[in-house]
Amino acid sequence: MTWQPNPERYASMEYRRCGRSGLKLPAISLGLWHNFGDETLLETSRQLLRKAFDSGITHFDLANNYGPPPGSAEANFGRILREDFPTLRDELIISTKAGYTMWDGPYGDWGSRKYLLASLDQSLRRMGLEYVDIFYHHRPDPETPLEETMRALDHVVRQGKALYVGLSNYPAELAEKAIEILNQLGTPCLIHQPRYSMFERWVEGGLLDLLQTKGVGSIAFSPLAGGQLTDRYLAGIPADSRAASGSRFLNPEQITPEKLDRVRRLNEIALGRGQKLSQMALAWVLRDEKVTSVLIGASKISQIEDAVGMLARRQFSQQEREAIEAILV
Numbered sequence: 001m002t003w004q005p006n007p008e009r010y011a012s013m014e015y016r017r018c019g020r021s022g023l024k025l026p027a028i029s030l031g032l033w034h035n036f037g038d039e040t041l042l043e044t045s046r047q048l049l050r051k052a053f054d055s056g057i058t059h060f061d062l063a064n065n066y067g068p069p070p071g072s073a074e075a076n077f078g079r080i081l082r083e084d085f086p087t088l089r090d091e092l093i094i095s096t097k098a099g100y101t102m103w104d105g106p107y108g109d110w111g112s113r114k115y116l117l118a119s120l121d122q123s124l125r126r127m128g129l130e131y132v133d134i135f136y137h138h139r140p141d142p143e144t145p146l147e148e149t150m151r152a153l154d155h156v157v158r159q160g161k162a163l164y165v166g167l168s169n170y171p172a173e174l175a176e177k178a179i180e181i182l183n184q185l186g187t188p189c190l191i192h193q194p195r196y197s198m199f200e201r202w203v204e205g206g207l208l209d210l211l212q213t214k215g216v217g218s219i220a221f222s223p224l225a226g227g228q229l230t231d232r233y234l235a236g237i238p239a240d241s242r243a244a245s246g247s248r249f250l251n252p253e254q255i256t257p258e259k260l261d262r263v264r265r266l267n268e269i270a271l272g273r274g275q276k277l278s279q280m281a282l283a284w285v286l287r288d289e290k291v292t293s294v295l296i297g298a299s300k301i302s303q304i305e306d307a308v309g310m311l312a313r314r315q316f317s318q319q320e321r322e323a324i325e326a327i328l329v
Contacts, residue, residue, distance in 0.1 A: 003084055006054035013056025014311055018292045020215030021190055023133075023164065025093065025293040027286055027314075028307050029059035029219060035299045036076055037067035044299075046080050051301050053085070053092075055308045061193075061219075061295055062127075063097035063138055064119050070102055071126055078127035092133075096123045097168060099138025111141030111149040120156055134190060135162035139169040150178055154185040164190035168221075172207040179214050189216050191292065196220035198229055198266070198281055198328055199259075208290040217292035220285045224296075228255065229281035233263055265327050269320060278303075279310035284324065287316055 015024040030052045036045045049060070066073035074096065085092065098119035101109045108115060120135055135156055137149055153165040165187060167175055179189045192211055194203045200222070211218050224230055233255060263277070270280035285294050296307050316324075 003050055005050075005088070009054050009056045011056070012308060012311070013058075014314075016289070016292050018191055018217030019211070021164070021188070021217065023093075023190065023217075025059050025217070025219065026057050027293055027311060028055075028057055028282070029061055029093075029293045029295045030057050030304070031061045031221065031295045031297050032073045032077060033063070033066050034297050036073040037069065038072040038076070039068055040076075042076055042079070045076055046084060047301060048298050048304065049077075049080055050084065051304050052298070053088075055304060057304070057308075058091060059093040059095070059293065061095045062123075063100070063136075064102045064123050065100050071122070074123055074126040078129070082128055089129075094127070094129065094132050095134035095136065095166070096120070096127075096132050097136035097138040098123070099136075099141070099168070111137055111139075111144040111152075113148055113152040113155075116149065116152040117156065120161055124161060131160055132162050134164045134166050136166040136168045136191075136193060137170075140171075140174055146174070146178055147181055150181040150185065154182065154187040157187045166191040166193060168193040169195070172205070172210050175207065176210055176214070179216060189214070191217040191219055193219050193221055193295070195222045196285055196291070197223045197225040198284055198324075199225040201328075208288065212290045218290060219293040219295050220291055221295040223285045223294045224278055224281055226254075228259065228263060229266070230278040231267065231276060233260060234267060262327050266324065269323055269327075273313060273320065275310065275313055276306060279306055279313070282307055282310050283314045283316070286314060287321075 014027040016027055018025050035048065060077065062074050062077060064071065064074065098116050099111060102119055107118070116137065124130065135153065137153060141149060156162045157165060165182065167178055167189060170178060170192065175192060182189045194207060196203045208218060266280070267277045270277045273280060282294050285291055298304050
């Protein structure tokens with residue numbers, strides 16, 4: 001039987017304006033960093049995308065190197081898009097990025113005009129699209145002039161291959177310069193994608209205020225700190241966890257006794273709110289209107305259900321805020 005999207009999908013989701021643009025993003029967006037490459041069954045990826053869209057999640061976030069192997073997430077997403085979403089393109093926000101190593105040689109990485117334009121062309125072919133809604137520069141390039149990188153972003157919008165452009169992993173000072181260059185070129189920066197969670201709060205040191213002043217939206221990635229802010233680590237480090245396997249983004253040294261104590265204390269507050277710890281952690285990132293959307297990953301339908309269920313209890317009392325802050329400082 002052909003899948004039919006949930007007709008009530010927009011009723012349960014909150015949509016927030018992205019900076020001073022005309023675009024709204026769902027409060028929860030789905031990242032395709034993991035669980036959409038060739039190592040995941042295509043049917044699993046398909047069910048996750050269907051569930052997300054049925055829940056009002058309209059924004060799917062990719063990058064050229066997502067997989068594994070690199071490029072496979074875009075290719076698999078493109079196939080599912082053609083087979084399951086052929087008439088729904090205009091209801092979707094699809095983003096991709098370039099900035100990390102994608103192919104061999106000096107032109108397959110960083111931020112040169114040659115790399116960015118070639119990468120976007122490759123991404124569009126893999127996904128079977130004429131354009132993406134948002135094209136990001138994935139990380140700053142310490143060697144390529146910032147003007148060259150920003151001119152490349154401006155160019156893809158003028159080509160019609162991207163509707164908006166954004167930055168990811170840019171520190172506040174460099175982001176301010178990049179935003180100014182894009183404004184001068186006539187292609188405003190729509191959005192910034194930083195890492196942000198209860199355990200990684202560097203954006204509060206000026207970046208979020210800058211983005212608000214400049215009218216730029218923000219979408220937080222890794223809001224669960226690589227899984228630390230879930231019930232996964234309440235009893236220690238599970239043998240099959242990301243930390244136990246020595247992931248580049250989460251290793252056993254990060255899961256200290258002090259960190260585990262904080263996780264358990266935060267979990268007690270979450271339970272008092274009638275939430276899972278993961279739900280409270282997402283709500284906490286969204287507590288400030290400066291954050292447009294929170295970017296989740298999912299390997300199970302239940303994780304999407306949990307994230308969307310968080311919206312029913314998104315607000316914090318002053319007492320809860322103070323109790324959480326006392327644990328995090």
